[in-house]
Amino acid sequence: MVPHMLILDRPVPRTGLPTTTARGATDDFLHHAAQVRAPARPEYADAVLLVVTELVTNALRHTDGPAALHLELHDDHIEIRVTDTSPKPAERRLPQTNGSGGYGWHLIDRLTNHTHTEPTPAGGKTICAHAPW
Template sequence: MRGVFALQGAADKPPRLTDIYCARQATPDSRALSGACKTYKAVWRKEERVSAVILDQTLPRTAEPVATARNATRAFLTRAARLRAPAERGSTDAVLLVAAELVANAVRHTVGPCALHLELLDHSVDVCVADRSSRPPQPRTPSMDGTGGWGWFLVDRLSTHIRISPTPEGGKTICANLPW
């Protein structure tokens, strides 16, 4: 499982400064692709780990991956809160929502399994989801008629930083950093 996250730092080091990954592939609307990359470019702050509160979970598509991710995230946050209580009220709910949204997007918009990686840092939690698609998220305008578009908007609003990196297998990992 570590191999999926190898580009973000070795197992004993925190993530390093990384730019948003933009896939260089032919698309019908390359302008939308470059716009998405510009919109979500972020600077990643380097933080030291507090301890080894880490979760790596593979999520097969056949076993209710979003519910599995939510349950695993809830258990992770319970362990994290025992070590250090969140600094902000609502942090637990925000991390749960972002993890569920990133996994739901991976299941909806890609093929194959995805993987969830959670890590407690000094003042934040990293929520990372890896999938097999190299295509970056395509933000869309949220719809009031219930057809979607809210997931990436919520992830962006609740996260301090977002980074997208390629995986060695040709997919991508999306990491959202949230206050803890």
């Protein structure tokens, strides 16, 4: 399957458009991948959508530049890669009940088989997550 890439611009403050766009593109990708691989969406499609939402939200909330989403189907997993402009590694925080977050990395860890971070040549980072197909 040909990898799918989507470039996300910085959001207008307090809008969900970049994450909505990322979720829509991911849903389209999953639908197309299912047509190639099997007649139905993967069992973990909703988990993949949640992981994409969390990674894109974090990239746009905690960096100064645009983010890129790259999805690729492998034999037994979907590789989700989100690249941003910050070299600072993602931080796991204690979840907060006051609405300030802290749940994202815990969700990503539970919904994926493997995650790692790679530096980019431009000085940013790419967070890679492998979700089961």
